[in-house]
Amino acid sequence: xxxxxxxxxxxxxxxxxxxxxxxxxxxxxxxxxxxxxxxxxxxxxxxxxxxxxxxxxxxxxxxxxxxxxxxxxxxxxxxxxxxxxxxxxxxxxxxxxxxxxxxxxxxxxxxxxxxxxxxxxxxxxxxxxxxxxxxxxxxxxxxxxxxxxxxxxxxxxxxxxxxxxxxxxxxxxxxxxxxxxxxxxxxxxxxxxxxxxxxxxxxxxxxxxxxxxxxxxxxxxxxxxxxxxxxxxxxxxxxxxxxxxxxxxxxxxxxxxxxxxxxxxxxxxxxxxxxxxxxxxxxxxxxxxxxxxxxxxxxxxxxxxxxxxxxxxxxxxxxxxxxxxxxxxxxxxxxxxxxxxxxxxxxxxxxxxxxxxxxxxxxxxxxxxxxxxxxxxxxxxxxxxxxxxxxxxxxxxxxxxxxxxxxxxxxxxxxxxxxxxxxxxxxxxxxxxxxxxxxxxxxxxxxxxxxxxxxxxxxxxxxxxxxxxxxxxxxxxxxxxxxxxxxxxxxxxxxxxxxxxxxxxxxxxxxx
Amino acid sequence: xxxxxxxxxxxxxxxxxxxxxxxxxxxxxxxxxxxxxxxxxxxxxxxxxxxxxxxxxxxxxxxxxxxxxxxxxxxxxxxxxxxxxxxxxxxxxxxxxxxxxxxxxxxxxxxxxxxxxxxxxxxxxxxxxxxxxxxxxxxxxxxxxxxxxxxxxxxxxxxxxxxxxxxxxxxxxxxxxxxxxxxxxxxxxxxxxxxxxxxxxxxxxxxxxxxxxxxxxxxxxxxxxxxxxxxxxxxxxxxxxxxxxxxxxxxxxxxxxxxxxxxxxxxxxxxxxxxxxxxxxxxxxxxxxxxxxxxxxxxxxxxxxxxxx
Numbered sequence: 001x002x003x004x005x006x007x008x009x010x011x012x013x014x015x016x017x018x019x020x021x022x023x024x025x026x027x028x029x030x031x032x033x034x035x036x037x038x039x040x041x042x043x044x045x046x047x048x049x050x051x052x053x054x055x056x057x058x059x060x061x062x063x064x065x066x067x068x069x070x071x072x073x074x075x076x077x078x079x080x081x082x083x084x085x086x087x088x089x090x091x092x093x094x095x096x097x098x099x100x101x102x103x104x105x106x107x108x109x110x111x112x113x114x115x116x117x118x119x120x121x122x123x124x125x126x127x128x129x130x131x132x133x134x135x136x137x138x139x140x141x142x143x144x145x146x147x148x149x150x151x152x153x154x155x156x157x158x159x160x161x162x163x164x165x166x167x168x169x170x171x172x173x174x175x176x177x178x179x180x181x182x183x184x185x186x187x188x189x190x191x192x193x194x195x196x197x198x199x200x201x202x203x204x205x206x207x208x209x210x211x212x213x214x215x216x217x218x219x220x221x222x223x224x225x226x227x228x229x230x231x232x233x234x235x236x237x238x239x240x241x242x243x244x245x246x247x248x249x250x251x252x253x254x255x256x257x258x259x260x261x262x263x264x265x266x267x268x269x270x271x272x273x274x275x276x277x278x279x280x281x282x283x284x285x286x287x288x289x290x291x292x293x294x295x296x297x298x299x300x301x302x303x304x305x306x307x308x309x310x311x312x313x314x315x316x317x318x319x320x321x322x323x324x325x326x327x328x329x330x331x332x333x334x335x336x337x338x339x340x341x342x343x344x345x346x347x348x349x350x351x352x353x354x355x356x357x358x359x360x361x362x363x364x365x366x367x368x369x370x371x372x373x374x375x376x377x378x379x380x381x382x383x384x385x386x387x388x389x390x391x392x393x394x395x396x397x398x399x400x401x402x403x404x405x406x407x408x409x410x411x412x413x414x415x416x417x418x419x420x421x422x423x424x425x426x427x428x429x430x431x432x433x434x435x436x437x438x439x440x441x442x443x444x445x446x447x448x449x450x451x452x453x454x455x456x457x458x459x460x461x462x463x464x465x466x467x468x469x470x471x472x473x474x475x476x477x478x479x480x481x482x483x484x485x486x487x488x489x490x491x492x493x494x495x496x497x498x499x500x501x502x503x504x505x506x507x508x509x510x511x512x
Numbered sequence: 513x514x515x516x517x518x519x520x521x522x523x524x525x526x527x528x529x530x531x532x533x534x535x536x537x538x539x540x541x542x543x544x545x546x547x548x549x550x551x552x553x554x555x556x557x558x559x560x561x562x563x564x565x566x567x568x569x570x571x572x573x574x575x576x577x578x579x580x581x582x583x584x585x586x587x588x589x590x591x592x593x594x595x596x597x598x599x600x601x602x603x604x605x606x607x608x609x610x611x612x613x614x615x616x617x618x619x620x621x622x623x624x625x626x627x628x629x630x631x632x633x634x635x636x637x638x639x640x641x642x643x644x645x646x647x648x649x650x651x652x653x654x655x656x657x658x659x660x661x662x663x664x665x666x667x668x669x670x671x672x673x674x675x676x677x678x679x680x681x682x683x684x685x686x687x688x689x690x691x692x693x694x695x696x697x698x699x700x701x702x703x704x705x706x707x708x709x710x711x712x713x714x715x716x717x718x719x720x721x722x723x724x725x726x727x728x729x730x731x732x733x734x735x736x737x738x739x740x741x742x743x744x745x746x747x748x749x750x751x752x753x754x755x756x757x758x759x760x761x762x763x764x765x766x767x768x769x770x771x772x773x774x775x776x777x778x779x780x781x782x783x784x785x786x787x788x789x790x791x792x793x794x795x796x797x798x799x800x801x802x803x804x805x806x807x808x809x810x811x812x813x814x815x816x817x818x819x820x821x
Binding site: 037038041042058059060062063202204208211213214277358359364365366367368433434435436438 | 559560613614615617631632633688690691695696697705706718761762763764766769777778779780782786787788789790792793795796797798
């Protein structure tokens with residue numbers, strides 16, 4: 001009974017347990033729902049899944065099902081980011097507990113009833129509870145925005161190495177706050193318009209509207225909603241891994257204002273898409289600010305990795321190759337920032353290229369080819385965010401030694417092969433005519449499947465390791481995580497760190 | 513540019529392919545000259561079943577075949593309705609209205625490409641000034657034809673390309689089915705990515721089209737098909753090759769494409785799914801069929817029965 005109580009505490013009250021629970025949920029959904037499309041259909045796996053689970057796949061309802069599915073997955077990803085934020089951003093303990101409890105109840109409710117509604121029959125009880133779950137997540141967001149409100153004196157920066165205003169207000173906290181506020185408004189942008197105009201009964205996928213010359217306000221709102229939500233999820237993970245690396249110094253002081261401006265401009269640009277034709281200009285300008293900020297982080301993180309490793313080895317005057325070796329020493333810490341660089345080839349680069357060449361190339365191509373390129377680049381961005389979360393989680397879990405290296409490099413190489421192959425596949429009409437495309441299609445499809453397969457295998461291994469750990473009698477990792485449940489807190493406000501230590505000491509004394 | 517250069521080895525590899533100039537002829541038993549009358553009335557249009565109405569019209573039961581298109585080209589060249597220049601067949605198009613919309617491109621009156629003769633995906637031969645279908649491809653759907661080329665064929669014979677609304681009604685009938693034949697799709701019901709049809713088995717990946725009307729419930733060379741006719745009796749309204757429809761969309765001038773093709777996943781075979789491309793686009797997975805207004809038979813009274821006061 002004590003173990004059950006401890007497990008409950010671990011999975012529902014500790015940051016590390018909550019992240020593991022959410023990652024497991026996404027992995028299970030991906031594993032099961034991934035069998036419903038692509039080559040799995042040809043191999044007959046979908047039929048088996050449908051037979052075993054009793055899914056009700058009506059052809060006309062596919063758009064609605066897809067919408068439910070990616071909302072469910074996106075909600076859980078947002079929850080993971082919130083767990084990380086409530087742990088690393090100084091706030092009161094009761095605020096952290098309330099936010100985490102609310103969002104956990106929210107995503108679980110949204111997941112269970114969202115998938116039930118989408119795939120197991122139209123009971124409006126399900127749909128209602130799906131909306132309840134989403135509302136709880138939104139409410140948790142409001143609580144989060146309140147908790148991290150940056151203009152409070154107790155959160156003034158006490159260490160001058162971190163970006164701050166003249167009065168000492170923490171610019172990183174302001175960036176987190178702006179991102180949270182923008183995400184709340186953007187969530188409303190989708191929810192309000194969706195409810196007002198379509199009332200959930202006439203579904204459409206944004207990618208099916210790309211060639212509509214005159215889009216309705218509803219269509220523009222929804223397109224804006226999905227783009228800005230994904231962008232803000234990516235910005236959020238950038239800020240989070242910045243804290244993981246203890247981003248500070250000059251690059252922090254340059255990067256934070258850039259990020260703040262970028263968040264405001266890009267969000268404003270997306271919201272304005274309903275009213276102005278200038279929206280894309282705002283979005284491009286905002287993107288430049290955000291990407292420059294991310295560049296500052298990458299430079300800082302890689303320099304830090306090199307510096308720390310060289311110091312660890314005790315090398316006084318390192319050569320270029322020693323520095324390079326030091327940079328690549330820990331793939332789990334090198335990876336997130338490499339993925340940010342790689343993103344420029346597979347996401348930003350493709351997006352900019354398509355925007356520039358829109359009239360010359362893409363207007364002539366069939367819409368379906370354009371659709372593949374567009375859906376490809378945002379799927380890749382989502383997957384890059386996922387790989388960064390996985391790497392951060394592996395570090396949290398304390399994976400060490402060769403396993404850490406194998407895991408890290410497999411994740412980086414596997415994902416990058418898959419993303420590069422998917423990008424080439426989606427842009428294939430630039431290189432090869434339809435008649436001669438088959439070998440290129442076969443190679444890129446195979447490479448994509450290989451890369452994604454490698455990721456799935458190692459993630460399954462990671463979760464299997466954590467599952468076995470739950471049954472260990474002695475020296476179980478999860479019991480240590482119960483005692484030390486938090487991520488490294490933002491050291492910009494030392495008083496709160498002390499408060500957190502006090503809570504940890506209290507928990508230890510209670511045997512939790 | 514460096515990124516593109518890096519891809520060159522892949523491109524070279526990708527361009528290694530073996531063309532199938534001639535294949536075995538397989539008779540599906542379906543007459544490509546068959547026309548179907550679609551009655552006037554309401555039907556459910558699109559994914560959300562909005563009720564729309566059409567007048568009566570006739571539409572071809574199958575795609576236009578290579579043989580039919582070759583015959584058209586020969587006749588049209590003879591009558592100087594089209595001409596061959598720079599390995600392309602050209603024809604006149606009177607132009608589309610131009611509104612100056614953002615991203616709108618202008619299509620003024622002039623000559624436009626109908627088919628690219630040298631394109632290896634084209635299943636026609638052009639020898640001594642005459643077009644013929646390549647051996648075995650006579651009853652396969654005509655492909656590598658631009659919208660201008662499809663429209664030129666229709667105009668030459670006094671037909672027209674079906675409007676989107678007409679195309680969808682012919683494919684769906686008056687109920688709310690997602691596929692022309694019903695609610696579900698099977699691998700041997702249509703030529704799509706999961707079907708791995710007879711032609712892929714016989715000739716490999718390069719030959720992906722099937723003869724028009726191939727999926728008619730009969731067994732062809734040991735391959736058992738299921739009947740994919742729509743409620744009105746049209747074949748291949750989902751799969752095989754996609755089809756141009758006639759509408760010119762204001763402000764963009766894309767031409768819309770319906771029906772899915774041999775490379776499509778099943779979701780693209782649903783009757784409301786829409787693709788589009790510029791009217792000069794051609795593809796080895798894109799063809800067309802024609803529609804026409806019904807012939808109104810007017811009973812003319814004999815002259816001697818007319819009386820004057």
